[in-house]
Amino acid sequence: MKVRFWGVRGSIPSPGPKTIRYGGNTTCIEVRSDAGELIILDGGTGIFALAQSLLAELPISATVFITHTHWDHIQGLPFFTPLYIPGNSLRLCGAHDVVTGTGIEQVMSVQLQYSYFPVREAEMHARIEYQTLRVGATVAVGDARVTNTILNHPVINLGYRIDCNGKSVFFTGDHEPYFNIYEPGDEDYAEYQTLIEGKQRTIDEAVAGCDVLIADCSFTTAEYPAKRGWGHGTFAASIELARRCGVKQLVCTHHEPTRSDDELERIFAEALAQCRLGPADPSVILAREGLEIAI
Amino acid sequence: MTQTAPEIERKLAIVVERMPAFPKSVQKILEITKNINCTPRELVGIIEKDPVITLKVLRVVNSAQLSLPNKITSINQSVVYLGVNTIKNLALSIAAIGILSSTNAAGFDIQRYLMHSLTTAAFARQLCTVYAAGEADPGDCYIAGLLHDFGKIVFAQFMPEQFRQVLARSAETRLPSHHAEQELIGADHTVVGAMLADKWQFPPALVDSIRSHHSPAAPAAAMNDCLRMADLISRQLGNGDTEPPYREGETPINPERFGTDLDRVVAALGDRDKMIAEALSFTQAGMSR
Numbered sequence: 001m002k003v004r005f006w007g008v009r010g011s012i013p014s015p016g017p018k019t020i021r022y023g024g025n026t027t028c029i030e031v032r033s034d035a036g037e038l039i040i041l042d043g044g045t046g047i048f049a050l051a052q053s054l055l056a057e058l059p060i061s062a063t064v065f066i067t068h069t070h071w072d073h074i075q076g077l078p079f080f081t082p083l084y085i086p087g088n089s090l091r092l093c094g095a096h097d098v099v100t101g102t103g104i105e106q107v108m109s110v111q112l113q114y115s116y117f118p119v120r121e122a123e124m125h126a127r128i129e130y131q132t133l134r135v136g137a138t139v140a141v142g143d144a145r146v147t148n149t150i151l152n153h154p155v156i157n158l159g160y161r162i163d164c165n166g167k168s169v170f171f172t173g174d175h176e177p178y179f180n181i182y183e184p185g186d187e188d189y190a191e192y193q194t195l196i197e198g199k200q201r202t203i204d205e206a207v208a209g210c211d212v213l214i215a216d217c218s219f220t221t222a223e224y225p226a227k228r229g230w231g232h233g234t235f236a237a238s239i240e241l242a243r244r245c246g247v248k249q250l251v252c253t254h255h256e257p258t259r260s261d262d263e264l265e266r267i268f269a270e271a272l273a274q275c276r277l278g279p280a281d282p283s284v285i286l287a288r289e290g291l292e293i294a295i
Numbered sequence: 296m297t298q299t300a301p302e303i304e305r306k307l308a309i310v311v312e313r314m315p316a317f318p319k320s321v322q323k324i325l326e327i328t329k330n331i332n333c334t335p336r337e338l339v340g341i342i343e344k345d346p347v348i349t350l351k352v353l354r355v356v357n358s359a360q361l362s363l364p365n366k367i368t369s370i371n372q373s374v375v376y377l378g379v380n381t382i383k384n385l386a387l388s389i390a391a392i393g394i395l396s397s398t399n400a401a402g403f404d405i406q407r408y409l410m411h412s413l414t415t416a417a418f419a420r421q422l423c424t425v426y427a428a429g430e431a432d433p434g435d436c437y438i439a440g441l442l443h444d445f446g447k448i449v450f451a452q453f454m455p456e457q458f459r460q461v462l463a464r465s466a467e468t469r470l471p472s473h474h475a476e477q478e479l480i481g482a483d484h485t486v487v488g489a490m491l492a493d494k495w496q497f498p499p500a501l502v503d504s505i506r507s508h509h510s511p512a513a514p515a516a517a518m519n520d521c522l523r524m525a526d527l528i529s530r531q532l533g534n535g536d537t538e539p540p541y542r543e544g545e546t547p548i549n550p551e552r553f554g555t556d557l558d559r560v561v562a563a564l565g566d567r568d569k570m571i572a573e574a575l576s577f578t579q580a581g582m583s584r
Contacts, residue, residue, distance in 0.1 A: 098361060098377060103360070136362075136363075152378055153378060154379075154380035154381065155380070155381060156377065156378075182336050186336070195375045196375055202364075
C-alpha cells in the first residue's frame, strides 16, 4: 500500500509563509492498495491538488471515506475535478447523521445549495454513488478492506482501518480520548468509567497491530485542559495509543491552523522528549503535504 | 381497533415524534446550553429525568440507520457513543418542540404521571442494586422504571377522548387502568409502550419489562421483578398515578427474590424520602397551566 498526504491542517486552510513546509490544506489522504485501487480519506481542501494529479490517469474510480462532516473534512469535495468528467466514478462512504436523520448523501447536497455553490449535482457527469455505513461494517475496495470504528468527536466520527495483503493503516479522523464526565465520588463515576474503558478496548482492537496509525494530534498536553471536550487528541495520547496497540509508525496530523512550521517542530520535539520513546516504541513523525509512505 | 399493527405503530411513532418534553427539562436544557461550557453530567442529569427526551435519545442511538454493535440502554452510554455535543443537539431539538402541557383533553395528570415514573425509576435502580446485583444493570432498571408507563402519555395525546373514558372507568371501578384500557381501547399501555420500544429496537429486556409489568404470570426476570416491585412500592407510598393504591393481599412479586415482607423491601430502599424529594422538585417546577 501507499499513503500520500494532501492535507494535514485542522479546522481551516492556513496557507502562507509560516506553513509552507507542512502545508496549509485541510485533511485529505490518498491511499493506494497493492493493486492500485484509489481510496481517499476525507475531502478537505487538500483533495483539490489530488484531483489535479488524477487528471493524468482518467478515467478514475475512487472510493472516498468521510470520517465526519465538519467543513475541514469535506470542503474540497465540490472541487474534486473528476466529478465533472463523464466516465469517472466516485463512491462516497460515511456515517448516518443522527441529528438530521440523513445519510452521507447530505455531505454533497448541503454544500451544493445554490446560494453557496453554482453547480448542481445533476451537472456533475461522473457516476456518483453514496453509501451510508453501518457502524463497524467492512467495505471491500478491490483488494483492500476498509473497516470503520466509531470514535469520539462532537459529531459522529468514523475511524477507518484499511487492510491489504497483511498490511494495514488506521486513520482516526478527529478523535479525543474519552474522559469521565463525572468526578470521583459522584454516583455515576464508576459506571461511566466502565463504559469508556469498554469503548476504548473496542478502539484498541481496531487499531491493534497497524503498520501505520494516522492520528489527530491537535494539541500539546499543556494546551489540552483548556480544550477538553472539543473532540481532539494530543501528541501524548496518540503516542500512548500507538504504543498500547503495537503500531509500527505513528503519523501525527490535524495541525492547529495557528501553528507555524517552526512552532510545530518545536512542540513535536518536546512531546517526543516527554514520551521518552525507546527502541521498541513506534516511530513517530509529523504529517506534511506531499509525505508519502510505502507500507 | 380496525387498523393494522404497522399503521398503528406508524401513527404512534408520529405522535411521539411531535410530543414535547416536560417543562423543567426544557427550561433547564435551554438554560444550561446557553453556556458553551455546560457540563456533560449536568445535561445527562436533566435528560435522565424526562421520559420523553430519554425515549427519543434511545430511539436515535439504537436506530437501524446507525446500527451500533451494541444495544444502548442508558443516557450515559449514549454520550459515550455519540458524544456529548450530539446528545446536546438532540435534546435541544426536542426542547424546541415546546412544553408538554399539564392539561390535556383526556384529563390525564401529567405531573402525577412524571412523579410516578421518576419514583419507580429511582426505586427500581436501588432494588436492582440490593436484590439483583449482577443479574441486571441498575441503570437499565432505572430506564425501565422511567419508561414503563409511557403508553399512558401516548394514549392521552393520541386518543384523548377514549383515554378520558378509561380514566373515568378506572376511578369508578377502582381497578388498575389497564383493565379499562383493554375494555375501551382494545390494548393497554403496556402493549403500546412495548410496541414503540420494540419498533425502535430497544434492548429486548427493556421491551419485555415494559410489556409485562402488569402481568403476574410473566416469567421472573431480574429487570421485570425490580420494575414491578418498584411500581408497587411507588403506589404504596402514594405516588401511584392512575393506578389504585397498593392493597394488602395483592399477588406478591417474586417472593424468592424479595421475600414476603414488603416493609423490609421498602426499608432496603434506603433514603427513599430523598428520592421522592428529588422527583418532586423536578415535577413541580415550571408546570404550565
